Amino acid sequence: xxxxxxxxxxxxxxxxxxxxxxxxxxxxxxxxxxxxxxxxxxxxxxxxxxxxxxxxxxxxxxxxxxxxxxxxxxxxxxxxxxxxxxxxxxxxxxxxxxxxxxxxxxxxxxxxxxxxxxxxxxxxxxxxxxxxxxxxxxxxxxxxxxxxxxxxxxxxxxxxxxxxxxxxxxxxxxxxxxxxxxxxxxxxxxxxxxxxxxxxxxxxxxxxxxxxxxxxxxxxxxxxxxxxxxxxxxxxxxxxxxxxxxxxxxxxxxxxxxxxxxxxxxxxxxxxxxxxxxxxxxxxxxxxxxxxxxxxxxxxxxxxxxxxxxxxxxxxxxxxxxxxxxxxxxxxxxxxxxxxxxxxxxxxxxxxxxxxxxxxxxxxxxxxxxxxxxxxxxxxxxxxxxxxxxxxxxxxxxxxxxxxxxxxxxxxxxxxxxxxxxxxxxxxxxxxxxxxxxxxxxxxxxxxxxxxxxxxxxxxxxxxxxxxxxxxxxxxxxxxxxxxxxxxxxxxxxxxxxxxxxxxxxxxxxxxxxxxxxxxxxxxxxxxxxxxxxxxxxxxxxxxxxxxxxxxxxxxxxxxxxxxxxxxxxxxxxxxxxxxxxxxxxxxxxxxxxxxxxxxxxxxxxxxxxxxxxxxxxxxxxxxxxxxxxxxxxxxxxx
Numbered sequence: 001x002x003x004x005x006x007x008x009x010x011x012x013x014x015x016x017x018x019x020x021x022x023x024x025x026x027x028x029x030x031x032x033x034x035x036x037x038x039x040x041x042x043x044x045x046x047x048x049x050x051x052x053x054x055x056x057x058x059x060x061x062x063x064x065x066x067x068x069x070x071x072x073x074x075x076x077x078x079x080x081x082x083x084x085x086x087x088x089x090x091x092x093x094x095x096x097x098x099x100x101x102x103x104x105x106x107x108x109x110x111x112x113x114x115x116x117x118x119x120x121x122x123x124x125x126x127x128x129x130x131x132x133x134x135x136x137x138x139x140x141x142x143x144x145x146x147x148x149x150x151x152x153x154x155x156x157x158x159x160x161x162x163x164x165x166x167x168x169x170x171x172x173x174x175x176x177x178x179x180x181x182x183x184x185x186x187x188x189x190x191x192x193x194x195x196x197x198x199x200x201x202x203x204x205x206x207x208x209x210x211x212x213x214x215x216x217x218x219x220x221x222x223x224x225x226x227x228x229x230x231x232x233x234x235x236x237x238x239x240x241x242x243x244x245x246x247x248x249x250x251x252x253x254x255x256x257x258x259x260x261x262x263x264x265x266x267x268x269x270x271x272x273x274x275x276x277x278x279x280x281x282x283x284x285x286x287x288x289x290x291x292x293x294x295x296x297x298x299x300x301x302x303x304x305x306x307x308x309x310x311x312x313x314x315x316x317x318x319x320x321x322x323x324x325x326x327x328x329x330x331x332x333x334x335x336x337x338x339x340x341x342x343x344x345x346x347x348x349x350x351x352x353x354x355x356x357x358x359x360x361x362x363x364x365x366x367x368x369x370x371x372x373x374x375x376x377x378x379x380x381x382x383x384x385x386x387x388x389x390x391x392x393x394x395x396x397x398x399x400x401x402x403x404x405x406x407x408x409x410x411x412x413x414x415x416x417x418x419x420x421x422x423x424x425x426x427x428x429x430x431x432x433x434x435x436x437x438x439x440x441x442x443x444x445x446x447x448x449x450x451x452x453x454x455x456x457x458x459x460x461x462x463x464x465x466x467x468x469x470x471x472x473x474x475x476x477x478x479x480x481x482x483x484x485x486x487x488x489x490x491x492x493x494x495x496x497x498x499x500x501x502x503x504x505x506x507x508x509x510x511x512x513x514x515x516x517x518x519x520x521x522x523x524x525x526x527x528x529x530x531x532x533x534x535x536x537x538x539x540x541x542x543x544x545x546x547x548x549x550x551x552x553x554x555x556x557x558x559x560x561x562x563x564x565x566x567x568x569x570x571x572x573x574x575x576x577x578x579x580x581x582x583x584x585x586x587x588x589x590x591x592x593x594x595x596x597x598x599x600x601x602x603x604x605x606x607x608x609x610x611x612x613x614x615x616x617x618x619x620x621x622x623x624x625x626x627x628x629x630x631x632x633x634x635x636x637x638x639x
Contacts, residue, residue, distance in 0.1 A: 001026050001064055001172060001200055002047070007056035009042065016042055018224040019056070024172065028200045031211045031233060033466070034221035040204050043221070044068065044174050047202075060172075067170030071177045071204075072436075074161040076149035081140065081156075084149045085163035086131040096128075127167065134163045137189040138182070139350035155181035166193065173201045179210055180462060183350040184488040206465045208233050209490035233466075238562065245569065249576070251291045256580065261285050308453035308481045312376030313340050315454050315482045316361055321370035323360060330356050331506050334370070338454075343476075343483040343496050345515065348503035354486050355458055357503060358382075361484060362456045374454075381452030383443065383460055390443075393432035397422050397442050400431060404449045413449065420445050421468070437463035444472075453481035461489045470495075490515070568633040575626040582622060586615050 002024040009017045016039040024030060032040050045051040046058065048068055060066065076084065083096065095118050135145065138159045144152070149160055158181045165173060179187050191213050194201060205211055211218070211233040218229045218236035229236040261281045268274030269282075314337065321334040330353045338344060338361075346354040359365040362382035363372060374380065384390075391400055401413045417427050420441040434442065440463040447455075455476075461469045473495040476483060487493055493515045500511040500518040511518040589608050592598050599605055 001061045002202075003057075003059045004046075005057045005059070007046065007058065008054045009039075009046065009051070010054060015224050017053075017226075020224070020226045022219065022226055022228075024200050024202060026171070026200055027198075028202075028217060029194075029215040030200075030202045030217045030219055031215035031236075032202060032204045032219050032221070033211075033233070033236070035465075038221040039224075040221060041071075041176065044176060044202075044204070047174060064172060065168075065170040066172045066174060067165040067168060068174040069158075069162055069165055069176060069178055071180065072158075073154070074158055076152070076157045076160070078148055078150065080146045081135065081149050081152065081160050082128065082131060082145040084157075084160045085135050085167060086127050087164035087168045092127075131163060131167045134166045134193075135160070137186070137193060138163055139186040141351065159186070162190075166197075169197075169199060171199045173197070173199060173203075175201065175203045175205075177204060177206065179205060179207045179488060182488055183354075184347055184490075184493075185349045187488045187490075206461075206469065207489055207491070208466050208469070209494070247291070249573075251293055254288065254291050258285055258288070306448070306451045307479075308379065308451045309377060311340050311378045311453045311481070314375045315340050315342075315378055316375060316380070317373045318360060318367070319371050319373065321360060321367040321372070323356065323365060323367055329506070331360075334506070334508070336361070336501075336508060338482055338484060340375075340482055341480070342499050344485070344499045344501055345493050345497040346484070346486045346501050346503055347493075347518070352503045353506060354503050357508075358456055358458055358484065358486060378454050379452045380454040380456060381447050381450070383447050383455070383457040391431045391439060393430065395431055396428050397431065397434070397438075398427040400442055401427075401445050401449060404446065406450050408449060416445055416449060417442075435463075437465070437468075440464060441468070451481075455479065455481055455483045455485075457483070457485040457487075459486055459488065461487060461492050565633065568629060572626065572629045572633055575622060575629055579619065579622050579626060582615055582619050586612065586619070589615070 002022075004020065004022040006019045006021060007017050008015070008019055032043065034040055042051060046053055048066065086092075099116065132145065136142075140156075140159065140163075144156075149157055152160070162178060178190065182190060187207075187210065191210060194214055201214075203211070203215060213232075215232055216230070218231070218233060220227045220229065220236070220240065227240075229239045231239070261284060265278045265282045265285075267278075269278040271278075316336075316338050318334055318336040321331055321336075323331045323334075334357075336357070346357060348354055356365065359382075360367060360372065362380060364382060364384075395403075397417060398410070398413065401417055402408070402410065414427060417423075422429075422438075422441070422445075429438075431439065431442070440460075444460070460472065464472065469489060469492055473492050476496055483496065485496070497515050498513070500513070500515060502509045502511065502518070511521055513521075589612050593605070593608055593612075598608070
């Protein structure tokens with residue numbers, strides 16, 4: 001469907017792509033990964049024609065339609081949410097508006113009939129019904145369908161544009177961070193919907209679990225090249241690590257070979273009897289296709305939380321709390337408690353009140369009835385989804401970080417900023433020019449420089465890439481305080497949560513276990529309901545539970561294979577190091593024997609010959625062991 005051939009693209013002296021090629025076929029699910037600035041968004045711009053390659057060719061199958069969801073700032077005008085989601089022509093929108101006016105009693109009866117007939121001719125009812133289903137799946141409420149899109153927040157406008165793409169069903173979907181503006185339930189719905197999508201999908205995402213569940217191919221952008229891996233994100237990590245190890249081994253072997261040849265050249269090029277051989281070995285070096293040194297992993301957050309002061313056992317409680325927005329009751333007689341060391345994730349549909357509950361816990365909202373009680377020695381810290389808006393745009397990152405109640409030195413603050421990827425002159429960037437991800441990281445720095453023992457976080461991974469999300473999860477895993485958070489990143493939830501609270505219709509339901517326990521418990525309940533009154537949805541829930549069990553078993557088997565493969569890899573590396581050491585020692589002893597001065601000490605000559613005999617016995621044995629170990633390893637390597 002889509003073919004890129006020998007594409008080159010550079011900006012000044014910086015080359016983003018050097019003769020890269022890629023093919024995407026109908027039905028492919030391709031995840032595009034790489035460090036920030038590697039060129040993921042530029043590749044999308046090339047595919048959409050917004051950028052032109054310096055050389056090479058981009059071919060799209062004749063008649064194929066491409067749909068694109070940008071990461072931010074999709075437009076919204078006077079059309080309703082439903083009009084936008086239906087993705088219809090101006091004529092169809094005009095006819096729909098005419099019908100609505102006629103339904104309200106404005107216009108003659110025959111106009112009503114003509115408009116309805118034209119609406120049917122244009123396929124309006126089918127398209128509208130499909131758009132309604134998709135909007136509901138993305139957590140839109142029925143009462144919002146006829147609201148002007150421009151009245152909605154930016155995140156909801158992005159959801160409406162996503163609904164438009166799914167309604168239109170283009171042959172190739174280009175999705176740039178589609179989960180950024182979704183709550184967990186909408187994300188899971190989208191994940192299932194895209195699994196059955198009839199077209200091809202090329203996807204940029206920082207959500208590891210989303211990539212694992214959806215894609216069958218990973219394309220990594222690295223050093224101006226595209227590397228294709230079969231499988232999901234976890235499979236890509238395994239293959240990439242194995243490839244990196246093989247490349248490193250090949251690089252080291254070649255460097256050793258070059259060093260040996262160069263040593264011979266340097267030693268004998270001036271001797272008449274050896275000059276020809278030296279020249280031959282020099283040409284051998286020049287003819288080699290040099291293996292480039294593998295590039296190390298990209299910089300990631302490497303930060304451990306300063307451990308807070310220990311709190312009492314009961315950290316926070318809401319007692320008989322009532323809260324309502326104007327004309328919108330949320331909670332009545334709400335009770336909630338959290339104990340020291342708990343890591344609670346709040347889940348539930350959008351609009352259920354998760355963020356409101358977090359704000360009540362943080363004291364950002366005041367209950368209209370009931371009370372909020374903090375436990376003994378508790379200090380709370382709130383990381384809001386919109387905390388970045390509290391940063392002062394005229395300040396530098398360093399100035400913002402230094403604005404903390406704690407007594408901290410500039411050296412310490414710069415160290416913490418460096419842990420969050422503000423390195424070198426980056427600390428002098430003004431907040432106004434920082435990217436969304438940089439602002440999120442800076443807001444985290446400000447919170448952690450004044451560490452609480454009750455940490456309340458609303459979507460902390462938004463705008464963080466996969467390595468940064470993983471590092472933040474690892475840091476929070478070492479956090480000794482209490483954590484209550486909202487997230488739509490399933491990997492992040494799985495890594496941290498030991499207690500799940502489901503929020504729906506102003507009620508809380510506690511699941512005293514991790515996220516998998518929550519899924520299994522709810523799936524089992526759905527399965528029990530299906531036995532009593534079997535429905536397609538219940539049967540699907542049972543099947544989903546069985547699939548999860550099969551996946552867990554497969555994961556356990558895969559982990560066992562990985563452990564065995566790593567053990568065999570270690571054995572191969574040990575043997576390679578031993579062989580290299582033996583060869584080095586052999587060369588040293590041989591060189592010593594070739595030195596006439598050695599024969600002045602007869603005992604030394606005998607000792608050298610004895611050691612050489614031992615080396616000559618051990619080297620073939622070590623080579624045989626290495627061949628067996630390498631063969632054994634190849635049996636476990638990914639195809």
